[in-house]
Amino acid sequence: MASLDDLKKRIASVKSTQKITKAMKMVAAAKLRRAQESAEKGRPYSEKMNNVILNLSSGISDKENAPKLLSGSGKDQIHLCVVMTSDRGLCGGFNSNIIKKAKSYFAKLSEEGKELKIITVGSKGNDQLKRAYGDKIISHISFKESKNANYFDAEKVGKIVIEKFEDEEFDVCTIFYNQFKNVITQIPQAQQIIPLNTETSEEDKSEDSYEFEPDEDEILSNLLPKNISTQIFKAMLENSASEQGSRMSAMDNATRNAGEMVDKLTIEYNRSRQAAITKELIEIISGAESL
């Protein structure tokens, strides 16, 4: 059994760990509020963008000559996966959930005999995928310097993706990120961005026809690259809210566990202290008796 001194040290160390996790929880809570706010503020843009594109693509006359970003390259052989994770750890299952989702998708692809290429965004995902899929990772992007998700960064990723598509390096592009539902639930998502999914439910199809200036094709080919950056930006916003939420609940759990541990250790400490006293008493009494 550990000595009294050792127990004392353990208790002190667990207590200081608890203080750290508690502070991290507070920080995450504050950041979460901001991240959530910006995720909500960014929503109108991506929704409007989506609407315009749906209207445009339903109005497009000649599907054959539609821009490639919309209709795809006509093949389905090479898949590009953009895996978006965080740059920092200690956020519970946040990164592992994305990686798990991505890996199961990778497995499905290789079963079907498709070729796989990976771009990782965020260093944690890169670390986890490097071991198993190191040769598949064609590019790694990290935004450690920028404090919040901003559109400029998203545009950078978007540009890389579009360039690679134009060089015919891949046929289908999917992004992986965590969708923020609430503080305890984040849902890992796989969203295909090239070719764009333009299936609409009947009800939100608008009746009125638009006038286009210049024509649909030209607007679309101008709009689609922007839409890709927008989708990536949306994913980044969702991700940063999810990261903070996930970290908050993870740190909450850690604080609670540390509290339980302190209680248990304190009981053990008191017991062994008492045992030591009893032992000494017995020694004194039996010493006195033998006289």
Added chain:
Amino acid sequence: MSEEFKVEIVNPEKSFLVKEDVLEVVVPAFEGEMGILKDHISIISFLKPGIIKILSKSGDENYYVEDGIVEFKNNNLSILTSSIFNLNDLDKSKQQDLLKKAEEEASKPEINDQSKYLVDQKIEILKSLNQ
């Protein structure tokens, strides 16, 4: 009958501006400036670098944009743009920055015709602001 309609400018980070009492908006559409009044036909177009003029009862406002999309429908004008500045906030040094960036881009050898045209527009607008 009132002659007002609603305009909303959104950028990726937030809703930039919402105004309900707008009389006329002049946008730098790709094929030339376009004035939009109430009950305009539904239209989608995209923007080239230029000045958006918003004329409303509560005063006129001018914004500088580099790109974007306009959608007008049911007397709702939505402008989606990733780069917009209020002309009042756009001081000389910022203008110079933007101008420098644009000129750098224009001098790249691999630039294609369309983006060359857009960059030239940008430079022209920024220069005219400077005067």
